[in-house]
Amino acid sequence: MKGMLRQVAVIALALGIPAGVGAAKAHDYTVGELSIDHPWTRATPPQARAGGAYMMIMNTGSAEDRLVGGTSPVAERVEIHEMSVENDIMRMREIEGGLAIPAGASVELKPGGYHVMLMGLKETLEEGQEIPLTLEFKEAGTVDVVLETKAIGAAGHDHGHSDAEKNE
Numbered sequence: 047m048k049g050m051l052r053q054v055a056v057i058a059l060a061l062g063i064p065a066g067v068g069a070a071k072a073h074d075y076t077v078g079e080l081s082i083d084h085p086w087t088r089a090t091p092p093q094a095r096a097g098g099a100y101m102m103i104m105n106t107g108s109a110e111d112r113l114v115g116g117t118s119p120v121a122e123r124v125e126i127h128e129m130s131v132e133n134d135i136m137r138m139r140e141i142e143g144g145l146a147i148p149a150g151a152s153v154e155l156k157p158g159g160y161h162v163m164l165m166g167l168k169e170t171l172e173e174g175q176e177i178p179l180t181l182e183f184k185e186a187g188t189v190d191v192v193l194e195t196k197a198i199g200a201a202g203h204d205h206g207h208s209d210a211e212k213n214e
């Protein structure tokens with residue numbers, strides 16, 4: 047009996063190790079009627095002044111909510127941005143009043159689309175690093191999540207942050 051228990055523990059440990067390195071880690075959060083699935087960011091080149099954070103936000107409630115901002119220890123401030131194409135050039139800008147999460151809907155923040163912008167980076171983001179981010183919703187309040195840092199350029203193209211950084 048004792049031996050069997052030990053075997054179970056060994057199997058659990060074996061299963062736990064690959065999950066621990068981020069392969070298929072369950073990675074979601076809830077606040078009120080909202081759930082935030084798989085928040086992530088990308089490694090940044092040295093001297094980068096900004097980085098994007100991405101996630102899926104689902105609203106299971108019956109009223110709209112809005113992602114209005116946040117804070118992170120790696121950034122001087124956090125903004126909510128959208129991308130738009132002007133004269134064939136992709137630009138990003140802060141969404142006034144925050145990003146609407148309609149009742150019963152899911153909104154994806156992704157490279158080239160809506161994103162959380164980590165402005166004034168205080169450090170280079172390294173692949174594999176876990177970065178705390180507090181999201182602020184108008185109705186649901188705040189929720190602490192952890193961003194998984196993927197490789198530079200992961201799952202999308204850069205969308206002109208370097209230009210904005212120069213203007214800062």
Ligand SMILES: [Cu+2]
Nearest residue numbers: 127138161163
């Ligand atoms: Cu941005």
